[in-house]
Amino acid sequence: MKKIIDKNFYKNQINEYNFSAQKHLLLNLTVFLFLYCLLLNILEFFFTGEYHKKTISLLICLSILLILWLVHKIYSEIVLKYINVIAYLNILIILSGIQIYYHQQNYQASYIVYTCIMLSTGISVIGNTFKYASIIAPILIIDVIVNVVEFDGGMTYDLLIYVLENLIILLFCIIINRYFTLLKYKVFKKETEIIELCNTDPLTGLLNRRAAERYVQEYSKVDGLHCMIILDLDNFKLLNDILGHQKGDECLITVSKKIKETFRSTDCISRLGGDEFMIFMPQILNEECAIDKCEDLLKKLQIKYNYNNQEILISASIGITFCKKSCMNLYDKLYSEADSAMYMSKKNGKNCFLRYVSSGS
The missing domain is CATH 3.30.70.270 (Reverse transcriptase/Diguanylate cyclase domain)
Structure with missing residues (x-):
C-alpha cells in the first residue's frame, strides 16, 4: 500500500518551530536589553551621579520587544498563519529599535558602521557562531577606537560605554543570526525527511x-x-x-x-x-x-x-x-x-x- 505523505503536516511543523524560535528570540533579546539598560545606568550613576541620557530610547526598544512577545503569546494563531512575514517584520522592528538608540551617537561613523552590521545580519546566515562573531566584532572594535579618538575628554568612561554599546549590538546580531541558522537547519532537516519518505520503502528502508x-x-x-x-x-x-x-x-x-x-x-x-x-x-x-x-x-x-x-x-x-x-x-x-x-x-x-x-x- 502506497504511503501518502501530507506535506502540509511537515509545513505546519516547520511553522510551529519558527513560531517557538521567534518567541525565544524576543524573550532573550528582551532580557539582554533589560540587563544592559540596568548595567548602563548603574555605571552612569557611579561615574557621574546621573542616569544615562539614552535610558528613554532603551526603554522604548524594551517596550517594542515586550509588545512583540505579547502579540506572539496572545495571538498565536494569527502569527502562525503569517509566520514568515512576521519573522522578518520582527527582525526589522528589533533592528529599527536599536537604530533609534544607536542614531543618538554624535558621530556619523557609528551610524554607517551600524547600517553595515544591520544589513549583514539581515541577509546572512552563518552556521558557526564564532565565525559570525569574528566577522562582526572587528568592525565594532574599529568603531569604538574611531569614536574614542575623537572625544575631547572623559576617555576612560566613554570607552567603557562604547564597548558596552557595541557588545550589545554584537550580541543582538549573534542571537538574530543564530535564530535564522537554526530555522534554516530545521527546514532543511524536514525537507530531507520528506525526500527520504518519498524515496524510501517504509517497511525495509530500501529505495522504492x-x-x-x-x-x-x-x-x-x-x-x-x-x-x-x-x-x-x-x-x-x-x-x-x-x-x-x-x-x-x-x-x-x-x-x-x-x-x-x-x-x-x-x-x-x-x-x-x-x-x-x-x-x-x-x-x-x-x-x-x-x-x-x-x-x-x-x-x-x-x-x-x-x-x-x-x-x-x-x-x-x-x-x-x-x-x-x-x-x-x-x-x-x-x-x-x-x-x-x-x-x-x-x-x-x-x-x-x-x-x-x-x-x-
Missing part, C-alpha cells in the same frame, strides 16, 4: 521503485558494464497465508538485510513492491562479479519457517541482465530483460537464477 528508476537513469549516458538483478521470493504468498502478514513483513526485512550484506554500498538496492526486489550494479569489472553475488545470495535466502510440523521454505528466483553501452531508456530496457529472466527461473523450478538471453542470440 520511483527512486530506483531515477538512480538507474542517471547511468543512461555513462559507458561501462552495468547489471540489473530482479529478485522475486518463492513461497512468500504461502507464508503470508499461513503465518500472517506480520511474519511476512519480518521475512521481507530479513531478506532486505541479507541483500544489503551481499552487495556493494554503491549498488542501488530497492523494493519494487510486494516480494519483488531490484539490485542495480553500475560499472562492474566483469559479469562474473554479479554472477558470484547471485550465487551467494541464493544460499543466504534459503529461509525455513515451521508451522504445525509443516515446513515453509522461502527462496528466491532471480533474473539477471547486463548492458555495456549507454542507453536512453536504460531502466526500462534492463528491467524488462531482468524481469523476463526472473520469470523463466520461476518456470525452471525456482531457487535459481538465469541470465537474460535475447531472441536473436
